[in-house]
Amino acid sequence: MQAARYSAIERMRDGRKIEIRALKPEDRDAMSAAVGRTSSQSLYRRFFGAKREFSEKEVAYFLDVDFIKHVALVALAEEDGQAVVAAGGRYIVQQPGTAEVAFVVTDQYQGQGIGAALLRHLAAIGREAGLKEFTAEVLPENVPMLKVFEKSGLKSSTKRERGVVHVGLQL
DSSP states (O other), rough: OOGGGOEEEEOTTOOEEEEEOOOOOGHHHHHHHHHHHOOOOHHHHSSSSSOOOOOOOHHHHHHHSSSSEEEEEEEEEEETOOOEEEEEEEEEEEEETEEEEEEOOOOTTTTTSSHEEEEEEEEHHHHHHOOEEEEEOOTOOHHHEEEEEEEESSEEEEEETTTEEEEEEOO
């Protein structure tokens, strides 16, 4: 499996098709537009703080992935005949066998199963790359994300600390 060329078609809960594929450098404007369509609350849940603008260094970090230690996928939906970024997910290897995973789904596409689909695809890529575990830090009030992990079919563990839930998922 070539993570940098990854592409799959999925269906959202409402039946519409989405393409889940590897993030490409030319997705920069589409990613920026997706951030613009995402509520402050959703961005807070993803970045653990108010985040609307990103520095050039941050943009480079999120877009310039190597597909070895840093794998990023986007979910593209069709709107008015155009493909738009509905969501993104990534993992970043923290140590051999373990990677941190994170997602963001634009508000209008939340509740459609896209986060779960991204997790399935990232897990498949991660397994092939030799990963054994995903970890994540989730705000306790981000119940939808915690449910995605809980219902993933992966063996999971959680540890609650003040202000954060540490999630471990066995691949």
